[in-house]
Amino acid sequence: MKEQRQAIHNLWINSFRNNRRRNLFVILALALTTLLITSVIGLGMSFIEASNKQTVQRVGTVADANLNDLTKRQVQLLKKDPSIEIIGTQQTVGAVDSQRLKNKKVQMALHWYSKDEWNGLRKEAINNFTGKFPEKDNELMAPLAALKELGITQPKIGQKISLPCQIDGKMYQKEFVLSGYYKEYVIARVVDFSYVLVSKSFADKYGTAVNSKTYSIKYKDSNNLGKQNKALAKKLKLTEMQEIKTTLRESSQSATSVIIGVGMFLAIILISGGLLIYNVLYISIANDIRFYGLLKALGTTKKQLRKIIFNQSLLLSAVGIPSGLIIGFAISHVLIPVVMKATNFSEAVVVSTRPLIYLGAGLFALLVMLLSSIKPANYAARVSPVSAINFTESKVRKGDVRSRNGGKLYLMAWRNIFRDRKRALVVIISMTLGITSFVAVNSIVKSMDFEKFVLSEMDYDIVISPSYTQFEKDSSESKMLEKQHVSQRLAQLAKENDNITSAKLYFSAPVSVTYDKQKFSNYIRSYNQFFKYSKINEKQIDPNNFNGEVISID
Known part of the structure; x- marks a missing residue:
């Protein structure tokens, strides 16, 4: 055997x-x-x-939703909810009031993240993190794009950064120490806004009830966010001034x-x-x-x-x-x-x-x-x-070869291919599916075109605008008219260029408005209901410095 x-x-x-x-x-x-x-x-x-x-990078967080202006009781209910995995906290403490930023028309906030917010929800959305999370009063952490706006192109850990800050209506000159920096992608999409991160001790020292906290949540199960948000809103009994807002729109595709x-x-x-x-x-x-x-x-x-x-x-x-x-x-x-x-x-x-x-x-x-x-x-x-x-x-059947043209090579080849019909069918199906898979993969790769995404978001290629200094804003009317003439001439030259399909022109100018509480209170109330995360505090409004902007559209 x-x-x-x-x-x-x-x-x-x-x-x-x-x-x-x-x-x-x-x-x-x-x-x-x-x-x-x-x-x-x-x-x-x-x-x-x-x-x-990339979606996480563009949104800046892995959180599923944000909530604003919660009471202590609502916060306790939120922490006890069994469906929530991570709860992060963030707060805008103040703003950087730098002339350099004003000239570039960029707003920069002094912002604070809790460690749960940073480690659990934000850190996954960044790259190239260097340093450590700020802990002391004078420590500061910032995205590379924000440091670039401040004129710092080669940051170093321990570098001193002096910033004029506006906190609760008061001006401060603060000297910070850079504790960390990283590459972040949200700022790249919002060109007129930036932020730097301060420590918890700084936020506790300067933060007030006016600067309300926002709570970020990540569910244990991220399916059916709309349904979960409605259930949580009902449980917390949110008012019309409070909102639970998803960080990312759910796909309409099932x-x-x-x-x-x-x-x-x-x-x-x-x-x-x-x-x-x-x-x-x-x-x-x-x-x-x-x-x-x-x-x-x-x-x-x-x-x-x-x-x-x-x-x-x-x-x-x-x-x-x-x-x-x-x-x-x-x-x-x-x-x-x-x-x-x-x-x-x-x-x-x-x-x-x-x-x-x-x-x-x-x-x-x-x-x-x-x-x-x-x-x-x-x-x-x-x-x-x-x-x-x-x-x-x-076996070749005799009836298959009885033809006046049977001796022709292409007919012989045709008969040879289909001599075994089952095998011929398998080969044809195999080739068809192979070509189909190639075309499908090629189409998928080709469809991921960033140009199409950009065109869906904006219908223009470039924006040209003058950069005003404080001196120029206060300059004479003739100087402003001269700038307007230059802008009009620039638009005319753009229209005459054969490579440019269209050029549109609009003007904007800062204006000072006389503040009247009775006239503006309804507007501010409706504004705060709509923009629940960037409310206007009526107590902080300076009646002598109530500014706006007039924009003309062609």
Whole structure:
């Protein structure tokens, strides 16, 4: 018995060695299939993760919602809510009142984050963090964009920064020490606003009830945010002056439609790869039917024939599948960053190398390989030795060649292709699905065009505006008219340029308004109801310095 097993083993090993060309094609098919599955799914997963990361960066937080002006009782209820994972707190303490910022028309706030807000909700949305979170009164942390607005292009930890600050209507000249800096992406979208972060001790010292706190929350389950927000608002009994606001609009596309779309695309890839393995293996084993018939004539049993075929399939899988996985892993690390840097994900490059992708691809290829071996293995086990020796893949029916034009080469080729209709159908389906998957991946990558996103957000390419200094604001009317003339001439030149399709002009000028509490109280009340996170405090309004801006639109 032992000698028989050894003989069978030697037989299939020698057969395997003698079919090097066939083995090469089968290994290549396995490697290409696993490469296709790992690279395409890896690319798709990387784009999804990069999109999520970029969304977090643009929003500036991983929080699900914000709440404002909560009472102590509401805060206690919020902390006890079992559906909430993280609660962060933030507060605007004051503003940087710098002439440099006024000239650039940039507002800069002195802001405070609690450690839960920073570590749990904000830190994931930034890059290149250097230093530490501010703890002392005079410590300050800021985004690189904010430091650039202040004229600091090469920040250093421990650097002293002197800032004129307006806190609760009073002016202070504060000297801070830079404790940390980082790259942040929210400021890049809001060009006229920036902020610097102060410590808790600074916020406790200068913050007042007027500077109300905002609470950021992250639910344990981020699905159905609208429903959860409504339930929380009802539980907290929010008033008309309070609001629970999601940090990001929920997608209008249902999760079911996304799953169906991804599932169909994944099915195309898997079927295409499976058919590739099936085709190559079916052809290779069909060519060996005569060999298996001779073995059967020599006394080899059905079970032993099946074992020979399956052992060869396992050995081919042991070589082809790991090769495809290794190449797929290497290509993903090289190709995906290059592809993503060419898109609008250049600041959020993510290479998804989840083990589940490679494990799934390997198991799928192995399963297809074994299933593809069943049909020819069963045929080889059932067929008689005589039939096996005389085996042909398909018989040409006489009626197929009775034609006056039958000798033409293209007709002969056509008949040869469809001699085995099942195999021809499998090959055509395999090629069709392969081309479909290529076109689909190419379309997805091409559709991620930042130009289209920009056009959907704004219909202009550039804004040109004068930068006023305090002296120029107080200058004569003739000086202002001269600036207006320059602006009009600039717009005229833009319209005359053939490369510019349109140029629009508008004027703006600061004005001082006489403050009347009776006239403005209704406006301020409605303003505060709408802009619940940037309310106007009537007590802080200076009647002698109530300024606005007049804007004319063409």
